[in-house]
Amino acid sequence: MTMLELIDTYWLYFLVGQYPDGPLGGLVLTILLSGAALLLAMPLGLLLGIARVSPYRAVNVPVAVLVHVVRAVPLLLVLFWAYFFLPAVTGVKTSQATTMLIVLVLFDSIYLAEIVAAGIRALPRGQLESARSLGLGYGAALRHVVLPQTLRHGLPSIVNQLVSTIKATSLGYIIGLSEVSFIATQINTLVFTQAVEVYLILALTYFILCFGLSRLAFLLERRLQRRPEQAS
Amino acid sequence: MIVLDKVNKYYGDYHALVDISERVERNEVLVVCGPSGSGKSTLIRTLNRLEEIDAGRIEIDGRDIHAKGADVNALRAGIGFVFQHFNLFPHLTVLENCTLAPVKLGRATKAEAREVAMGLLEQVGLAHKADAYPNALSGGQQQRVAIARALAMRPPIMLFDEPTSALDPEMVGEVLQVMRTLASQGMTMVCVTHEMGFARDVADRIWFMSEGKILEKATPQDFFANPQHPRAQQFLADHRRD
Numbered sequence: 001m002t003m004l005e006l007i008d009t010y011w012l013y014f015l016v017g018q019y020p021d022g023p024l025g026g027l028v029l030t031i032l033l034s035g036a037a038l039l040l041a042m043p044l045g046l047l048l049g050i051a052r053v054s055p056y057r058a059v060n061v062p063v064a065v066l067v068h069v070v071r072a073v074p075l076l077l078v079l080f081w082a083y084f085f086l087p088a089v090t091g092v093k094t095s096q097a098t099t100m101l102i103v104l105v106l107f108d109s110i111y112l113a114e115i116v117a118a119g120i121r122a123l124p125r126g127q128l129e130s131a132r133s134l135g136l137g138y139g140a141a142l143r144h145v146v147l148p149q150t151l152r153h154g155l156p157s158i159v160n161q162l163v164s165t166i167k168a169t170s171l172g173y174i175i176g177l178s179e180v181s182f183i184a185t186q187i188n189t190l191v192f193t194q195a196v197e198v199y200l201i202l203a204l205t206y207f208i209l210c211f212g213l214s215r216l217a218f219l220l221e222r223r224l225q226r227r228p229e230q231a232s
Numbered sequence: 233m234i235v236l237d238k239v240n241k242y243y244g245d246y247h248a249l250v251d252i253s254e255r256v257e258r259n260e261v262l263v264v265c266g267p268s269g270s271g272k273s274t275l276i277r278t279l280n281r282l283e284e285i286d287a288g289r290i291e292i293d294g295r296d297i298h299a300k301g302a303d304v305n306a307l308r309a310g311i312g313f314v315f316q317h318f319n320l321f322p323h324l325t326v327l328e329n330c331t332l333a334p335v336k337l338g339r340a341t342k343a344e345a346r347e348v349a350m351g352l353l354e355q356v357g358l359a360h361k362a363d364a365y366p367n368a369l370s371g372g373q374q375q376r377v378a379i380a381r382a383l384a385m386r387p388p389i390m391l392f393d394e395p396t397s398a399l400d401p402e403m404v405g406e407v408l409q410v411m412r413t414l415a416s417q418g419m420t421m422v423c424v425t426h427e428m429g430f431a432r433d434v435a436d437r438i439w440f441m442s443e444g445k446i447l448e449k450a451t452p453q454d455f456f457a458n459p460q461h462p463r464a465q466q467f468l469a470d471h472r473r474d
Contacts, residue, residue: 130378136336
């Protein structure tokens with residue numbers, strides 16, 4: 001079987017899994033999952049990041065604890081845990097896709113929170129002080145002065161996090177989530193003799209997704225930078 | 233207008249402000265000078281609560297500004313503050329820097345704020361830079377914008393914390409000129425500065441500070457001609473040598 005025949009035979013399976021006869025899977029599931037994770041994690045990460053630098057201990061300590069725990073545990077382990085052990089304890093069974101989404105949002109928002117918090121801390125203190133000295137409250141100063149600068153400076157790190165989210169969806173493999181890596185493995189089992197080709201296509205798919213996203217972010221960054229800035 | 237009563241401030245064990253009791257009158261231009269580390273900046277920053285105090289009382293127009301529950305945002309909106317390092321908002325244009333607070337605090341519509349800001353930029357000689365970003369401006373220009381930004385809130389009091397100390401020498405004059413104009417318009421001003429020429433010409437009174445205390449308060453004539461305290465004499469001698 002040539003590479004073209006391989007693609008010709010399995011492209012639909014690769015793209016959507018067993019859908020419509022079974023659950024949606026394949027590349028579409030991977031994209032939907034990463035997209036949903038990013039959309040949910042971004043506002044959550046922003047809030048957690050602001051909470052992380054809050055002057056109130058009751059707010060910043062719990063977030064700090066959460067950050068340290070999540071950072072120190074592999075995503076794979078949490079996923080495994082959430083899918084196999086949690087239902088045994090709570091009696092509530094969530095689907096593979098929902099479990100994956102929750103774990104992705106948890107990890108993403110924590111990492112994004114650290115990016116946001118680092119950006120806020122890195123901004124010269126005088127920015128917040130001068131905003132406050134004009135009579136703006138803490139929230140207004142954050143919103144109009146601190147965050148616009150923080151997010152612009154943090155854009156490369158944020159994109160980095162988004163890209164790694166796409167790749168992290170492949171860990172759903174361990175709980176039998178039929179995302180694109182799982183499907184590729186299935187195809188490989190069916191074809192049996194063409195592992196190199198199958199996994200090459202899979203790698204290429206991830207590359208196009210991630211590279212495309214980082215190019216998009218690069219263009220966005222350039223557009224933002226057309227407005228000059230930087231504190232002197 | 234501003235009354236300080238036994239104000240004390242500590243940084244850990246360090247006694248930064250020691251029993252400061254003084255008054256600043258309406259329309260007065262007060263210059264605070266003294267060697268670095270003498271507590272000048274700390275003092276001026278307590279006047280709009282950028283620094284908290286540990287004991288004593290500061291009243292502005294009869295209101296205890298460090299009281300629990302005092303509205304710090306309303307207080308600051310009525311006091312302009314100019315920083316040593318300008319602290320303009322780099323992501324906003326010069327005009328947007330001047331209109332942000334009045335608009336967001338509901339003091340003016342966008343159009344009104346623009347008009348006021350353009351008038352103030354005119355006054356500091358930078359109306360032609362309204363659409364520029366701060367990093368395209370020289371230090372002196374940035375500081376003049378910072379003064380316009382503070383004035384945009386129409387504050388009855390202006391505080392200046394070493395406004396020319398971060399500037400190249402050739403840019404000091406343009407900023408002092410703006411401050412002179414403000415003083416001549418009757419603005420109540422407290423200026424921490426090392427510019428003794430400005431102090432001599434513009435100040436109504438001078439406080440000389442050292443080690444957290446006001447060692448000498450005098451008119452400029454008396455202070456420069458006949459300083460009483462040995463520390464003040466030393467300070468002036470060092471300054472003349474420069």
